[in-house]
Amino acid sequence: MRILEKYPTHTMLNTMFRPLRFLSLQARKPTGLFGQYVMTRIFNSVNADLNSFVKETLGLKINDNILEIGFGPGRLINDMAGIITEGVIEGIDFSDTMLSQASKLNKYYISIGTVKLQKGECSNLPYDNETFDKLCSVNTLYFWNEPDKYFQEMFRVLKNGGKIVIGFRDAKQMKLLNLSKDIFNTYSLDEVIDLLSNSGFSNSHIVKKNGKQLRSYCAVAIKPMAQ
Known part of the structure; x- marks a missing residue:
């Protein structure tokens, strides 16, 4: 009871x-x-392949400063933290439950300052302009009611020349799951590319990888160097 x-x-x-x-x-x-x-x-189960693909696509360096949008239980952050020995991985999520879970999983890396997690709204990121070398998000795109605002915020906090990697499943795959359409906003590959390009990112492209159950996609782009 x-x-x-x-x-x-x-x-x-x-x-x-x-x-x-x-x-x-x-x-x-x-x-x-x-x-x-x-x-x-x-x-942890459904996102395992996509987490691995995003990590691979980011091309991590030991001194990268990284932000994950919507870190969930913190598995990807934990995987990246073993590589980032001179940089910092920050994460933001609006779920108290996920903040608690991710903090437990990453307790050691938080204690040594490699990982910093906080609760917050990703449409209004609490970070200074040009803070991060790389930015990622996994299977959260569907929940952004104003995706343009999210991408503009990500563009703002990314350094010039910085890289963004958005891991997701396309509309065709998501519709097969029969989840609530008023909660899940699904996107075609072209629509995700347009969101990146319209927010100022350059070299926007899609890379894909077949998983055990679903095909994983990463939308990849670069914030242009200042002119």
């Missing part, structure tokens, strides 16, 4: 009668015990 008491009545009803919508809401912003235990396991 104690577990049930953690969930509001409306949440329990959603779970029982509208499970796909409940799962969609949890995917967007994990909360409570379901977010802590179930969504953490789902993210």
